Amino acid sequence: MSGSRRSVNRNTATSSERACMLCGIVQPLQVFKTTSCPNCSSIFDSYKPNEPLDLKIYDLISPSFEGMICILKPEKSWCSKWLRFNKYVPGMYAVKINGRLPEEVLEELPHFVPRDGSVQWE
């Protein structure tokens, strides 16, 4: 029983989950479509302001990510500090997110370090 349930869980969870390329939070695509990202809503709002949320989010989220980390206490956890999750809400995050943000978003955030492993944090 556990086997079949587990596999169903895993499949549904991973196939519909997306990671925010800005903060790295992992949540189902449907949640991104309806409520955007809990940490980066301002950027989600300011990016392509005239486009509906459920279309523009595809530029900001990624289906390809690795290293699931569940942050329970962002202020206390060393992991969250190290990975810069410390100002975000508790939840599931990804350590490495493949994909590149649109240039206009990056221009707004000159100090943003992408989470795709292309640049090492200093």
Place this chain on the structure above:
Amino acid sequence: MSEEEHKLAVAPVSEEKVQNVKTDNEETNTDKKEELENIFDDDEDENDEEEEEEEEEQEPKKKKQRPAFSFVDVEAEVSGEEDEEDEDEDELIKEGFITKEGEGSGDDEEDPNSKRSDALHRQLDAKRDKMQELENEKIAAEFTKRHKQNAKRAAEQLEAYNEGFIPQRFLLPSVDTAIIWGVRCRPGQEKALIRKLFLRKQTLDANPQSKSLKIWSIFQRDSFPGRIYIESPKAAVVEKFLKGVPDIYFNQKILVPVQELPSLLSATKKANEVEIENGSYVRIRSGIYKNDLASVLEVSPNKLSVLLKIVPRIVYEYEEEDMGNGKRKRKTVNALNRPSQALFNPTLALRSDPNNYSMRNDIYIFRNEEYDDGYLIKEFKINRLITDNIIPTVDELTKLNGKAGNDLDLETVSMNLRKAQQANSVFQTGDTVEILSGEQKGSKAVVQTLISASIVLVKLFGFNQTSEYPSSTLRKIFQTGDHVAVINGDHTGDSGLVLNINNGQVTFVSNQTKKNITVTANNLKKSIDSTPTSNDYVLHDIVTLSNKVTACVIEAGHDIFKVKNVRGKVSTITKATILNKIETSRSRNTTIDYNGREVNIGDSVMERVGARREGQVLYILQNELFILSRKIIEDSGIFIVSSYSIEAIGSKEDENNQTLNLAQMNPEVIRQQQKQRQQMEDERKNEVRFGRDVALGKTVTVRSQGYKGQLGRVKDVTGDRATIELYSSKKNIVIDKRKLNYMHEEGGKGMSYDELVNKRGSINRSNKQFINSDSSFVSRNNQFGNRADIPSFENVMAGSQTPGWGAMSGGKTPAVGAGRGNATSYGGSSIWAAASSGNATTRGSSSTWNAGNASTWNAGAASTWGTTGGSSTWGGNNATGGASAWAKEGGQTSYGNSSSWGGNKSAWGGAPAQKAGNTSTWGAASTQQGGNASTWGTAPAQQGGNASTWGAAPTQQGGNTSTWGSSTNNNNNSNGNASTWGQ
């Protein structure tokens, strides 16, 4: 209620309607209040939703039912109703006014009532307006609040991205700040477990009774399968938290060292990860193009989707299947029943489905797919592709790059191949490489990282800075003696030691085939593991192939195996061809060899004819045996023979057979044979005799584990290690000679090696006597010749006497004692028994005799003594030591041999002295003999005379004298002769 009654009285016409209005109004008001409260209780988000919903109402097609926000829907519906009701109400009121006015004009009495109702209505309206205002205010307040919050949050968020970033080095973990536990879990379940644990933590925290567990974070990395990590200051907390969670083995938890944490949580690329770029190759993960090779035409800016060029698999004419009820359904196409790869055919497409066919700028669009130059051009999401470790085959590349029918462009293919090889990241961090072209040609460098599939960052020797090189200009450097493994090509999986490097061609000797293999340097990697082979099957495994043929693995690679089947045919097969492995240790298969003896797996056998190859039985399949010989190199020492053409190598069986062999029971024959054997053995043993170990040839039982209690014979001794030929199984085992129990006779008590050695010492001393006894022996022989006792004698001889002599010399103390006793005993046939320590059972000891030189005695002694006299007798001694010398040159020279007697030397030293005197002594002996012969045979009186002689001998011996005394005594008892001796 009273009001309504009034109304009823005042306006009987509209009473029902008015009542309805009133009640409705009240209801809606209360409803509204409730709704307002609800709204304000709820989150701000839902206000948004409300607005959205209202908007959506205007566009009905957009309206969606969202169960998550069911409340909003309800509210919207109610408000809709309300509007309608308002309208109705207005209408009604209007009607009412009209009627009222009409009525009022007719009837003044009812004026105050109507005025009152009017006031009531106004009041109601005012109340409603006020409510509305309040509502709006509240909504507005919420909006401003939310806006402020948003602005604040946005500012915070921006700050988080842009400012206040502490440099990473200040965040380096310390033992106080970062305590992270690694816990083993079921591999493949890591992500599911993280989710599960997240939920678990939330559920636990939701319970107000229980204290919140101090767990800060939980994570997993794909590069560390079977592990999840938990950040928590206390181990006990982790244990408590994980207890009862399936698939987690929290007993195996470790505290992750602080130094390893940064790398554990780094987002950097894996060493073998190659970024997709234009022109690289990928495979499609699923769908009808599953596992098809595709080349990348374009990568999207966000790197999440790529435009691919694929050899299409188009179904022009859909097959239809009957659904049974007259309807026909298109057969679905999937990876299993997909059509074969073929370039796009416009004619076929136009004919089959003209409605979905169009062409523009040489690009065909067919069923919404784009085809350019016959290839499908399609965008794929990156997670639908396999990107790492792509090794395209030539066939695939040809299809993808050369148009069918056209000549194959070899240059492009080779280029693509090279590219593909590069994609298969040949270089690894830490490899030493040589630069092949450019300014730095010939210089050496160390690979730092792989920047992409074709560019490698290297650090030149002698320079500090790093530089980038295309991987095609680099060549790996190996050194003679490196252990390498082949990573590409036909020899993939093979490994060995580098013998020679010549211009980029590395020659190594294969671990498996022991042959020299030459491979290009870039196809090799350094390997520490000496066996990069399959885990499932190893060398010399017996396997069943898919065609039910049994075979033995003679070369094990990673996926390719060389096997020799039961017919002796060698073939190279893939792993998939192997059905299963046969556990030979569990096999009870046996067969019989040429001699009809049982042969088991593990026995040593030898070919009867031909090359007489020798080896160990690996497996028995009916009458065919897989035999492993360490002396044969070809086919890894495996050869297959029929059981009829081999014979088991075993000792015990041999002996048994011999004893049972009637032909050999003839004493004459035995004597002949033994003579020959002796000569052979003498020749052989003379070389090693000098250092001969006492243990050699002894019957022993094993005292150490493994073979404990098993009976065997010492075949060879090298240092402390004795080779034992076991009687029970035809095996030779090597064991410490001190861990053996030496049996001097069957059934008797054993002794340790040290005891054996000590005993031997005493033997040596007795040797002198022995000689004396020899003489007596000789005489005895004569006697025997004359006597009717012969048969018994013969028996003795045949059984073992001869060897016994060897034993004497070798160190058989008992035997010696026996010998002396024998001397006496010779008088009587029973003597022998006496010899063996006086036991009647001495016969056993006689076997002991066999073991040694005894044979010599037979050959030499029996006859020699009988005939030539003492000197010849000594020839018999050859067997025992310097014996040869003795044999050849007679007594005197033999004295030189006396030295060879070993420990006895001193005694002998005495002996030579004797010799001089010996001559006398011996002479005495001989004289004795002479006299003895007659004497012994005949008269005790002589014995008396002899006795004195003998007596002399004992005196010489010293200690032996006593022995003599005893032995004689014993003998007396035992033999008729004994009596003689007694005298």
